[in-house]
Amino acid sequence: MADTSSIMKLREQTGAGILECRNALDEVKGDFGKALEIIKKKGIAKAAKKEQRMTAEGRIGTYIHTNGKLGVMVELNCETDFVAKNEVFLQLLKDICMQVAATKPLAVRREDIPGHLIEEQKKIFNEEAKGKPVNILEKIISGKMDNFYKEKCLLEQSFIKDDTQTIQDLLVANIAKIGENIKINRFVRFEVGEC
CATH class of the missing domain: 3.30.479.20 (Elongation factor Ts, dimerisation domain)
Known part of the structure; x- marks a missing residue:
């Protein structure tokens, strides 16, 4: 049985209901990290269901x-x-x-970034990776573009x-x-x- 302080801490961090938090903690025998992951996954599922709703x-x-x-x-x-x-x-x-x-x-x-900026960034990364083997060049540029998107x-x-x-x-x-x-x-x- 989950202790009250863990239930409240999980509720505070996730916004999930008390019963949902208790059930998640009970399911993983009190492991807070695993319970947090369960609640997050349920939140992602809830969000996905609501994603198509109009936001006017x-x-x-x-x-x-x-x-x-x-x-x-x-x-x-x-x-x-x-x-x-x-x-x-x-x-x-x-x-x-x-x-x-x-x-x-x-x-x-990502889709909101103008195409010319993306192409410009790819050219910069291409220059930086010049001289690398062709088989890994694409992976290098792809990784650098992912980092660019995470930043921008x-x-x-x-x-x-x-x-x-x-x-x-x-x-x-x-x-x-x-x-x-x-x-x-x-x-x-x-x-x-x-x-």
Whole structure:
């Protein structure tokens, strides 16, 4: 039988119900790490079911750095206006604004990065890998492009408050907590002196 402190800790980290947390801990005989994985997998399944739902509501969040030289606006969408006013949703929006301010992503997802930038990056990586055997050249460039996407695509970035999860993981966890589909629609980042 799972102890109360582990149940509450698991609930706090995942947003899952008490019964779901207790059952996960019981299933793995109290192993917190394994229980966390079970809850995460269930959250991913819940999020996948909600993925096709329309997200026509939401909020615009902003972040202005204390020196006044950096600002961010993010549009975070959800299914209902009720959820858009929810504390969990608003905290997620705030976290995403801070993420954009801190990490300078180029786009929300891979497909949003302009093709000419991708081609430019591939040329740079091709130059760097010049002289390598042809059979591994493609793997090198593919690996470097994956790293580029992890750095420049918001959903693939490591979350600044917890580098064990990506922004996509954070989104999925919040979809499971809230029970509605949530999408990062767009963002803009302004910094004095940058075009």
